[in-house]
Amino acid sequence: MLIVISYTNPEPIFRQIMEQIKIAIASGDLKEEEKLPSIREMAQELKVSVITVKRAYTDLETEGWLVTRPGLGSFVARVSRSDLKEEKRNEIKKVLLDIVDTAAQYGITAEEVAGLLASIENERKGS
Amino acid sequence: MLIVISYTNPEPIFRQIMEQIKIAIASGDLKEEEKLPSIREMAQELKVSVITVKRAYTDLETEGWLVTRPGLGSFVARVSRSDLKEEKRNEIKKVLLDIVDTAAQYGITAEEVAGLLASIENERKGS
DNA sequence: TATACTGTGTATATATAATATATACAGTTA
DNA sequence: TAACTGTATATATTATATATACACAGTATA
DSSP states (O other): OOOOOOSSSSSOHHHHHHHHHHHHHHTTSSOTTOBOOOHHHHHHHHTOOHHHHHHHHHHHHHTTSEEEETTTEEEEOTTOHHHHHHHHHHHHHHHHHHHHHHHHHTTOOHHHHHHHHHHHHHHHHHO | OOOOOOSSSSSOHHHHHHHHHHHHHHTTSSOTTOBOOOHHHHHHHHTOOHHHHHHHHHHHHHTTSEEEETTTEEEEOTTOHHHHHHHHHHHHHHHHHHHHHHHHHTTOOHHHHHHHHHHHHHHHHHO
C-alpha cells in the first residue's frame, strides 16, 4: 500500500494516513477483511512513530472502517466500500453548503459558485 | 458590531473573530477608514482575553485588511471591500478544486459534485 | 506439552507547537 | 496627569508526535 505524507501539509500526519487508507478502501485497493500493514511496518516505511500510525488505525476503527485484534493486526471492516463513498458524498455536500453560506455573506451568489465549479471542470478538460 | 463566537466550533476563537470582521467589511457594515472597537472593548463583550482579540487584529493587519496605530486604535484599511470579495472568490475556487480532486479519488465524478451543488440551491429555493 | 520466539497491538511518560490567558508595560491625546 | 489606546512577557492547556516498556496470539521445537 502506497502512502505518502507531507510535512508542509498542515493536516496532521495521522489524518493524512487515515485519508489515504480510506481512499485505498474506497478504490478497492484494500478489500474487505484484508489485513493492513502492521503499525510497526507502516511506521518504518513512513519514518514515523508507531504511535502515530496507531492513532490513525484507532480513529479509523472508531469510525467503523477497520477492525483491530490485539496480537493479530488490523483488518478492513465488512461492507465499508460503498459506505465510504456515501459518507464522502455527505461530507462533500456539507462542505458545499458551508461554501454557499459563506459566499452569500460576501455577496457572492450561489450561481456564481456554480460558475466557478463549472470553470474548474472546463479547465480540466482543456489540459 | 455584532460578533458571535462558538466554543463548540473547532475553529480557534481568533479565527472566528477574523472571519466575522472580514464579513463586516465585505458587507459594508464596516466602512473604509472606520475605527474598530478597541481590543479591550471587544474582549469584554465577547468575554475573551485581550490577547485573543489582539491576535485577530494583528493577523488581519498582516493580511492587509486593517491598519493599527498604537495608542489610537485599529482601522479598516483602504480599498479593502472589493479586494476582500475577490480574495474570497479565489479561496472558494481553491476549495472547490480540492473537493473535485478528493471526490475523484472516491470515484465521485465532477458532474456528481455539480449535481450536489445544484440540489443545495433547489432545497434553498424550496424553503 | 511446555516454553521460548517472533510477530502483533497497547499503555505510560515526555516533548513541542498552537491556542488562550493574566498582568505589567508603553504610546496618544486632552 | 487622566483615560483612553495597543504591546510585551510569562504561564496554562490542548493537540500532535515521539520513545520505550508492556501484553497478547500463533508457532516452532525441546
